[in-house]
Structure formats: C-alpha cells, structure tokens
Amino acid sequence: MVEELTIGEVARRAGIRASAIRYYESIGVLPRAGRTNGRRRYSVAVLSTLAIVRLAQQAGFSVSEIKTLLNGFAAGTPPPERWQAMAGPKLNAVEALIAELNARKQLLEKTLQCSCTHLDDCVHVATRAESGKPAAQQAALCAQQGDAERYDAHC
Amino acid sequence: MVEELTIGEVARRAGIRASAIRYYESIGVLPRAGRTNGRRRYSVAVLSTLAIVRLAQQAGFSVSEIKTLLNGFAAGTPPPERWQAMAGPKLNAVEALIAELNARKQLLEKTLQCSCTHLDDCVHVATRAESGKPAAQQAALCAQQGDAERYDAHC
DNA sequence: CTAACACTTGAAGCGCGCTTTAAGTCAAGG
DNA sequence: CCTTGACTTAAAGCGCGCTTCAAGTGTTAG
Numbered sequence: 024m025v026e027e028l029t030i031g032e033v034a035r036r037a038g039i040r041a042s043a044i045r046y047y048e049s050i051g052v053l054p055r056a057g058r059t060n061g062r063r064r065y066s067v068a069v070l071s072t073l074a075i076v077r078l079a080q081q082a083g084f085s086v087s088e089i090k091t092l093l094n095g096f097a098a099g100t101p102p103p104e105r106w107q108a109m110a111g112p113k114l115n116a117v118e119a120l121i122a123e124l125n126a127r128k129q130l131l132e133k134t135l136q137c138s139c140t141h142l143d144d145c146v147h148v149a150t151r152a153e154s155g156k157p158a159a160q161q162a163a164l165c166a167q168q169g170d171a172e173r174y175d176a177h178c
Numbered sequence: 179m180v181e182e183l184t185i186g187e188v189a190r191r192a193g194i195r196a197s198a199i200r201y202y203e204s205i206g207v208l209p210r211a212g213r214t215n216g217r218r219r220y221s222v223a224v225l226s227t228l229a230i231v232r233l234a235q236q237a238g239f240s241v242s243e244i245k246t247l248l249n250g251f252a253a254g255t256p257p258p259e260r261w262q263a264m265a266g267p268k269l270n271a272v273e274a275l276i277a278e279l280n281a282r283k284q285l286l287e288k289t290l291q292c293s294c295t296h297l298d299d300c301v302h303v304a305t306r307a308e309s310g311k312p313a314a315q316q317a318a319l320c321a322q323q324g325d326a327e328r329y330d331a332h333c
Numbered sequence: 334c335t336a337a338c339a340c341t342t343g344a345a346g347c348g349c350g351c352t353t354t355a356a357g358t359c360a361a362g363g
Numbered sequence: 364c365c366t367t368g369a370c371t372t373a374a375a376g377c378g379c380g381c382t383t384c385a386a387g388t389g390t391t392a393g
Binding site: 031040041045058060061062064076 | 371
C-alpha cells in the first residue's frame with residue numbers, strides 16, 4: 024500500500040500553507056488531487072513537484088509561468104528543453120531588472136550628496152545619467168535654475 | 179497675473195495622466211489645489227513638485243514614502259536632512275534586492291545546464307548554494323535520488 | 334443655442350499570489 | 364453521543380498605484 028498524505032501533512036512537509044496547495048490546484052499548477060470522502064489524498068511525489076514550484080519561484084517565475092513549466096509542454100518533453108524555453112527570456116528580464124536597480128542605487132547615492140536648500144531644486148538628478156551629455160550637466164542634484172552661487176558650490 | 183494651469187495642462191506638461199494628479203491630491207502627496215468654479219488651478223510650481231515625485235519614484239520610493247519626503251517633515255527641514263533620513267534605508271533595501279536578483283540569475287543559469295530526464299529530479303539546485311557544503315553536492319540540478327549513472331554523467 | 338469636450342466626484346476595478354472567511358462535512362477520541 | 368479539529372467549497376479580501384466608470388457640471392467654438 025502506497026503511503027498517502029492529507030493536505031495538512033503535505034503542507035507541513037513542504038513548508039507551505041494548505042490554502043496555497045488548494046490554490047495551486049485551483050489554477051492548474053497542481054493536477055486535481057484524488058479524493059477520499061471528499062478529502063484530498065496525495066502521494067509523496069507531490070512533494071517533489073512542490074519543490075520544483077519553490078525552485079521556480081526562487082528563480083523568479085510567476086505561478087502562471089510555473090504552470091506552463093509543469094503542464095504547458097507536450098507530455099514527455101524533457102526538462103532541458105523546458106528550461107531552455109522558459110529560463111532564457113527570464114534571464115534577460117532579471118538582467119534588465121538588475122540594471123534598473125543599479126540605476127536606482129546611483130540615484131539614491133546622488134540624493135545623499137544633495138545640498139539644495141529647496142526640494143524643488145533637487146530635480147536635476149532626474150535626468151537619468153543619459154550618456155552623451157557633458158558630465159558637469161548631469162552630476163548635480165541641484166537644478167540649473169538655482170542661483171549660480173549655490174549651483175557652483177554644491178553641484 | 180500669475181500663469182495658471184488646468185489639470186489637463188499640468189498632466190500634459192508633466193507627462194502623466196490627470197487621474198494620477200487627482201490621485202496624488204487624494205492621498206496627500208500633492209496639497210489640495212485651489213479651485214475656480216470647481217476646477218483645479220495650478221501654478222507652474224506644481225511641475226517641480228511632480229518632477230520630484232518622478233525622481234523619487236525612479237529611486238524606488240513608494241507613493242507613501244514620497245508623501246513623507248514632501249510633507250512628512252517639519253516645514254523648512256532642508257532637503258539634505260530629508261534625503262539622509264529616507265535614502266539610507268532605501269539604499270540598503272535596494273542592495274538586498276540586487277543580491278537576491280543575482281541569486282535568481284545564478285539559479286536560472288543552473289537550470290540552463292540541466293540534463294535531467296524527469297522534472298522531479300531538478301530539485302537539487304533548490305539548495306540555494308548554501309555555503310559550507312561540498313561543491314559536488316550542490317553543483318547539480320539533478321536530485322540525489324536519481325540513479326547514480328545519470329547523476330555522474332550530468333551533475 | 335448646441336455640440337463637443339474638459340472637468341468634477343466617489344466608487345469600483347485591475348493583476349498578483351495567495352489568505353481569510355463563512356458555512357458546512359468528516360474523522361477520531363473519550 | 365459529543366466535542367475537537369482537520370478538512371471541504373466558493374467567494375471575498377489584501378496592498379499597491381493608479382485607471383476607469385458613472386453621472387453630472389463647466390467651457391468653448393461655431
């Protein structure tokens with residue numbers, strides 16, 4: 024007799040809530056579980072699937088993408104083929120996000136060097152380091168319309 | 179007579195929707211605008227404020243944080259003090275996010291090297307490169323319970 | 334005067350990834 | 364038998380940053 028698990032046991036073993044498991048079933052990430060007297064019954068195999076789900080989440084996939092990864096390919100499609108299809112574009116997206124976060128970081132560092140006297144002067148930094156312009160015109164946090172003295176002193 | 183703008187003109191000049199301006203007013207990011215016959219009237223100064231809003235958004239601040247930045251300090255608190263208070267913690271958060279994205283990226287790269295025959299075997303990579311363990315046990319995408327031959331060959 | 338259009342308000346909607354709630358069923362222990 | 368607790372379902376709620384809707388008022392051109 025194969026060992027069967029209740030949803031609560033699966034949840035405890037997988038470290039997630041039972042409600043999440045029901046949610047995964049409802050949206051098709053997990054196949055509909057068999058029931059005994061209305062209660063879901065799982066084999067231990069579901070734990071591997073849930074581990075894949077977690078792995079994919081850590082890799083940045085949405086639940087809908089995870090659904091595709093698990094169930095969106097012709098049955099028997101080998102994992103390498105699935106990962107190639109899914110991870111390539113995701114990798115580009117992650118790299119773009121990292122670039123954006125680095126820009127964000129630089130912007131924050133610039134604000135920490137601000138010495139404007141009015142908030143409205145802090146606008147000049149908003150020109151997001153668009154390359155091609157002379158450095159002197161984009162290094163500053165203070166606006167150009169501020170008086171020259173303040174501009175020269177701080178920016 | 180000072181030049182006054184309708185909400186539509188402000189929206190066009192600032193490159194945002196009028197609905198966003200109303201939203202900012204409703205949550206206190208912008209002060210309540212004066213009205214003429216019920217219609218909002220703005221001075222050009224609001225454009226600077228909206229530029230600050232956009233700058234802060236690019237820096238990763240939420241609208242509620244932007245509200246604090248603009249209106250949450252004692253009137254007259256100079257910008258440098260405001261930025262110090264707001265940007266420091268945000269910088270830490272951004273750095274943490276970047277670290278997380280780098281982990282995500284590494285995970286994606288690992289999946290691209292997968293040569294498992296069953297998805298359930300791809301779990302081993304989920305051990306998020308926890309340092310301290312022998313490299314051979316965490317380099318693989320394939321699970322340990324897979325047969326030894328496959329493990330040796332691909333992982 | 335009338336049509337067309339910008340504006341006003343409050344409230345609801347969206348996408349995401351679940352969680353929570355409500356109302357009920359089933360199982361095990363005493 | 365009764366209580367306790369884990370389970371079932373469908374539906375609503377949450378947080379974010381607006382957008383969209385509905386129903387009405389104001390403004391302007393012809």
